[in-house]
Amino acid sequence: MARRREKAKQALAGVFKQQVAPKTEEKIADMVCGQCTKYSENSWASDGRGTCSVLSTGTNIDVDPAVYVLDGDIPLITMTLTDAKYCKYYDRMKMIDSDNTEVSDPKYRRSTRQMQK
Amino acid sequence: MTDLSTKVKEFEDKQEWWWAAEQKRTKRLDYLRKAIWKKGAIGGQYPPGIKVDLERSLLGKEAWEEGEIMPEPVIIKTAKMFAHVLDNKTIFITDMAQLVGYVGSLPHTMYWDASAAEIVNDEVYNDPTACPEPEEENRKVMQDVCNYWAGKTEMSRIMPHYDLEDMMKILAGCIGWGAPSAKHGYSGKDYEYLMTGKRGFQDIADEIGKNLDQTDEDLFEKPVTADPLSSYQKINNWEAMEICLDACIRHAKRYARLAKNLAENFETDSKRKEELLQVAEVCEQVPARSPRTLQESLQYDIFIQLFSRHESIEGAWPARPDYYHGQYYEKDVEVEKNITKEEAYDLIGEFIIRAAEVCQYKVKWAREGLQGIDGTWVWTIGGVKQDGSDACNGMTIALLQVARLIRVANPTFGFRWHPKVKDEVLKECFECIRQGLGYPSMRNDPLLVQNTVHWYGHPVEEARTWVHQACMSPAPTTKRGFQSMRMASATANCAKIIEYVFTRGFDKVVNMQIAAETPDPVEFKTFDQFYDAWTTQMKSIFCTLVRAVNVSRQVGTKETPRPYLSGISERSVESGLEVNDPSIERGNAWITAFTWVENADSLAAVKKLVYDEKRYSIEELVKAIDANWEGYEEMRIAFVNDAPKWGNDDDYVDDIMLKCLRTCAAFSKELRCPCGNPWPILPENVSGNIHYGNIVGALPNGRRLGDALYDGGISPGPGLDKNGPTAVLNSCAKIDHVTDGRAFLLNQRLSPTQLSGEKGYQLWKSYMRTWADLGLDHVQFNMVDDSTLHAAQRDPEKYPEVIVRVAGYSAHFVDISRKTQDNIIQRTVQGI
Structure with missing residues (x-):
């Protein structure tokens, strides 16, 4: 059981590490996770x-070459x-709608308001 | 015919109800209606012009900072923060208003309680439209507030008590809808204590004072007991209740002073001056003392609800306005004739409008799941009294008529139908539905009273007081019967049950093991084995959610207390225990089952095409599902068209539905809430079917990742009920609406053209008789034709007021996302 809790702790650390203090407006990169079909914004x-x-957790796509972990139990928490x-797994989705309600490819719908220029 | 009535008739003939209503209502009501700031999120985003109220968050921070050095329990600090906000927030009275009280400090603001959760604060801060002007300056204020609360919020206090893995799964956002917090969500009220004209807040505070003195005397003038701590805790709780009640009374008196000041120093119109003085008198009387008139009664109710929203983020509004205000309506309008019917309608309309204006900033799951509204304000009307006699009164009819005059999408009504309801009342219900409001929803009262007794053992007299705790679930309004928190935070995204059978509990969308690791589905040689895995997944998901909610309730009394709600609840006033203490409530928990019917349709498809007819092997199906049906279109079409679907009176699939429900019902008796009662399921959706569209993977009913899910409850999939309305009712009637679950939502679309005039009413009435005879507990209708809805999609500017029933609530059609709009249009229009 200790292992079960340990894994959850790691995952929660991933969730909480980025939310302690809000960020100010950011410059938007050309390839962001939010526009990748592999990404799922938290609902x-x-x-x-x-x-x-x-x-999975342990992956680092901030460096070149990136470090990939594919077989972990805990997903990579990203933004x-x-x-x-x-990231070599990057797969940009098709944007078919930009009214901010259904936004992108309905198959991978998610909010993109943080991507607004 | 006068010009006015000709105009009205013209609009009504064209079914342009909004324009007809505009002609019919008084100038005051017209002004107040048009002055509403619509605050429900459009799709998932707040409308332009609606801003976060920074004042509340600053006052809250100020109060908490001041209390930091004091060695006081959380409940006292919470009460002091509540009082500080009420004592210092900006108050205002709008033109023509006769009722006062707002959650925001300005009409266009949303309440933001930064002490609740960091996750909410982050959303507020990052929201690109909600920051008030001047934005740069206010962003800094927001940042200060967020930074102050980081690590100190209620969420931070309760998080260490949860099982971490459960929390991770819930926060992943794929199986649960809601936050397991005892404080936020929604709370019932002890209306039998508060609203029966026997007491006001001052009377309660006096009662608390006596209890405090007595306990203090017992502690210090008698030999020391083995447990002085519990007495100290009671004393703290009572003191906190007292702080809150006193603050509420002071707050109302601030309105009284403002109204008097305006009347005496600023108002030049003599009639308005009189009205303001009347407002002052009303606010002197309530909530301190019990109301004497209809205006006081309505104002009292508004205060009760608004104060609750100063303590908690409330997503629902359990109320029974005709029952509790009826005596004042009768006295003022029918017996003593102190006011005219028109004056009463102005007050009632304004009462509804005040509720429509309420908005508290909600997190994403709530905004997307409740598109177009701030929360499900489903007010309960009709029903019976505690002795079983008809409870409908003049106020019932007044509410239904006023609803058609002001046409707001929130609050809505749920009507407790019973065999003794008079035709004149039923006709008013029908008119609301026919005129496109989508409400009232119709509830089968005798059956739901029975259901309430069955699941929780409420005495029948108490069960008869029931109100909608949220969209659907009945809860009594009595001392031990009312539910003080949203136990329904155990809201399950049930389509995941069937999805996880294929993925062995692994969620491919969030890339995480969420539920039980059942065997590889390719090993299932029989449908029974497949079904066993389904049962295991169901249990696994339900347990995760229920554990978290139970814990939230257990720790809530200490970590997230509600001193105000305790102060207006007889059980707390009497016992000195915080209102969420499970020992003083009978319990009324339920698991809201979102996206439920997908399970029955999917299981039926697997059974028929894989195990019975053997047209496809389980291996093929697993591959197709894994590929999101891509490359398997022919096979997908077979699973859509050749498998029986729920809602067609087909025993093949209906039996599977019953089997699923009964498996859940049996398991729900093994689950226990902290009050000791079971957790029956309640299938319904709000707009979770859209919210979860991109979270639920491919399913054997032919659905692909991203497709909208069914509209919920036990409603058949949109367009899949092909055998007419009776077949739908027959399918639904196979369910035992008492023992198979808590309640079952059914959406139906009817044709407004078919149901016009008296003939239309008679048709509907006979449909309702069949519905009741078959023993269904709920039905709600959309009666707006496709052409209007398509036109509204093309030209939303021209149709801002078209209202539709989404699921357990109504919304303006233009305020819901395109996907939700399409989903409503897809629903079959039934000819009856």
């Missing part, structure tokens, strides 16, 4: 947090605006 909160359906230029 509970809209502070820009989400998960990657391919990468809508995370710069994903070093």
Whole structure:
């Protein structure tokens, strides 16, 4: 049981590390996680947090070359605006709607208001 | 015919109800209606011009900072913060208003309680439209507030008590809808204590004072007991209640002073001057003492609700306005004739408008799940008295008629139908539905009273007081019967149950093991094995949610107390225990089952096409689901078209629905809430079917990731009920609406053209008779035709007031997302 709790602690740390203090307006990179089909914005909160359906905790896409962990139990907690230029799994979605309600490809619908220029 | 009535008739003939209503209502009501700031999120985003109220968050911070050095329990600090806000917030009275009280400090503001959760604060801060002007300066204020509360919020206090894995799963956002907090969500009220004309807040405060003195005397003038601590805790609780009640009385008196000041020093119109003096008199009387007139009664009710929203983020509004205000309506309008019917309607209309204006900043899951509204204000009307006799009165009819005059989407009504309801009342219900309001929803009162007794053991007299705790669930308004928190935070995204059978509990969307690791589905040789895995997944999801909610309730009394709600609840005033203490409530928990019917349709498809007819192997199905049906379109179409679907009176799939419900009902008796009662399920959706569209993966009913889910409850999938309204009713009637679950939402669309005039009413009435005879507990109708809805999609500017029933609530059609709009249009229009 200790292992079960330990894993959850790691995952929660990923969730909470980015929400302690709000950020000021950011410059938006060309390739952000929020526009990748592998990314899923958290449906509970809209502070820009989400998960990657391919990468797991331990992954680092901030560096070149990126470090990939594919087989962990805990997903990579990433953010809508995370710069994903070093991620080889990046797959940009098609944007078919920009009215901020259904926004992008309905298959991967998510809020993109933080991407507004 | 006068010009006015000709005009009205013209509009009504064209079914342009908004324009007809505009002609019919008084100038005051017209002004107040048009002055509403609509605050429900459009799709998932707040409308332009609606801003966060910074004043509340600053006052809250000020109070908490001041109390930091004091060694006081959380409940006292919470009460002092509540009092500080009420004593210092900006108050105002709008033109023509006769009723006062607002949650925001300006009409266009949303209440923001920064002490609740960091996650809410982050959302507020990052919201690009909600920051008030001047934005740069106010962003800094917001940042200060957020930084102050980081690590200190209620969420931070309760989080360490939860199982971390459960929390991670809930925060992942794929199985649960809601926050497991005892404080926020929604709370019932002890109306039998508060609203029966026997006491006001001062009377309660006096009662608390006596209890305090007595306990203090017992503690210090008698030999020391083994447990002085529980007495200290009671003393703290009572003191906190007292602080809150006193603050409420002072707040009302601030309005009295403002109204008097305006009347005496600023108002030049003599009639308005009189009205303001009347407002002053009303606010001197209530909430301190019990109301004497209809205006006082309505004002009292508004205060009760608004104060509750100064303590908690309330997502619902359990109320029974005709029952509790009826005696004052009767006295003032029908017996003593102190006011005219028109004057009463102005007051009642304003009462509804005051509720429509309420808005507290909500997190994403709430904004998306409740598109177009701030919360499900489903007010309960009709029903029976505690002795079983008809409770409908003049106020019932007044509310239904006023609703058609002001046409707001929130609050709505849920009507407690019973066999003794008079035709004149039923006709008013029908008119509201026919005129496109989407409400009242119709509830089968005798059956729901029975259901309430069955699940929780409420005495029948108490069960008969029931109100909608939120959209659907009945809860009594009595001392031990009312529910003080949203136990329904155990709201399950049930489509995940069937999805997880294929993924062995692994959620591919969030890339995490969320539920039980059942065997690889390719190993299932029989449908029974497949169904066993479904049962295991259901139990796994339900347990995760219920554990968290139970814990929130257990720790709530200490970490997230509600001193105000305790102060207006007989059980707390009497016992000195915080209102959420499980020992003083009988319990009324339920699991709201979102996206439920997908399970029955999917299981039926698997059974028929894989196990019975063997047209496809389980391996093929697993592959197709894994590929989100991509490359398997022909097979997908077979799963859509060749498998029976719920709502067509087809025993093949209906039996599976019953099996699922009964499996859940049996398991819900094994689950216990802290009050000791079971957790029956309640299938309904709000707009969770859209919210979860991109979270739920492919399903065997042919659905793909991203498609909207069904509109919920036990409503058939949109357009899949092909055998007419009777078949839908027959399918639904196979469910035992007492023992199979808590309540069952049913959406139906009817044709406004078919149901016009007296003939239309008779048709509907006979439909309702069948509905009641078949033993269904709920039905609600959309009666707006496709052409109007399509036109509103094309040209939303021209149709701002078209209202539709989404699920357990109504919304303006233009305020819901395109996907939700399409989902409503897809629903089958039934000819009856």
